[in-house]
Amino acid sequence: MAELPGLGKHCNFEQCKQLDFLPFACDGCGNTFCSDHRTKDAHSCSQHLLSSSGCEYTGARGYTCSLSDCGNRELTEIICEKCQLSFCLSHRHAQDHSCSKLMEETANTVSKTAEHVHQIIASKPAVVKKSRMSAKSSKTAAKVALMKMKLHAKGDTGCPETERVYLRIYPPCQCKKDPQPMFFSKTWSVGRAVDSVAGRLGIQNNNNVQSAKKLRLFSSEDGTILRTDCAIETLVKEELIFSGSSVILEYVENNSEKLDDISVYKIS
Known part of the structure; x- marks a missing residue:
């Protein structure tokens, strides 16, 4: 086939040099390239690399x-x-x-x-025993307390956030410790929560000793016991406690069902 001088241009890419009848001119370096090397990245355009290296984001x-x-x-x-x-x-x-x-x-x-x-309340005669608040009032108070508890509460970090129930624990009177915000898995039993609290507070736990007083959790509203074999999730569903509620940890006799005087804990 006869040569057709003047038609097309050779690709300026060093490893190519093929003749292309429809060459592309680079607006960066000004050279011409074939369709395979027309982009700046394909022929390592010197002007493109220069402008990119000098412009740091x-x-x-x-x-x-x-x-x-x-x-x-x-x-x-x-x-x-x-x-x-x-x-x-x-x-x-x-x-x-x-x-x-x-x-x-x-x-x-x-x-x-x-x-x-x-x-x-001040306008009415004082009563000796504290009565349980309505479920709505208790839930509202717990919701306010919950936001504060989440900032400082301690617990098992492996427990997913969606399963956590936050409680403010009032330690036994004899321990002289401040109330502590903690969180537990809703799938835990009350007994497991008691063991966890005792371990974190470093207080003696003789629940496995038959003759010793037992550590039990009680409602801070009326002093009723939260049974050790009951799941925390069940207590929440029955509105006996809420995430954000306060509870009392105390040493009692094995057959104790209620704390006689909860005013000594100064529940806030």
Whole structure:
């Protein structure tokens, strides 16, 4: 076949050099290339590499969730409208990151209700025994306390967040220890929770000694016992306790069913 001079151009890529009748001109280095090497990456365009190496990205590389134990990042900043901090998608709602502003608002609302209740109680004759609050009132109080507990509660870190039940534990009077917020798996029995609390507080647990006094958990509202063989999940379903409730840990005789005087624990 006869040569057709002047038609097409040879590819400027060193390892190619093939004649191409429809060459492509690079707008970076100005050379011509075949269809296989027309892109800047394909022919290692000198101007493209020069401009890329001299331009280092210095912008934001994502927004880290403000929740201390999270660490997730989002490309877009998600600001909580209450506390004005940035969070990931999982913790963007105020209740998901235990928002301090939400806690204050809820506490203020509850405190006004509590103040009104105290005024009503003060106007009535004092009663010796503390009666159980309504389930609705107990649940509301527990919800407020729960947000505070989540910030400091201790427990088995292997327990999934969805299974956790938070309780404020009032230790036995003789221990002289402050109340401690803790969390437990809802699948645990009360007996297992008692053993866990005793271990974390470093207090003596003789529940396996027949002649010794036993460690038991009691309701902080009326002093009734929370039976050791009962699952925590069952107590929550029956509204005997809620996640955020306070309970009392005390040494009692094996046949004890109720604490006679819960005022000595100064439940707040």
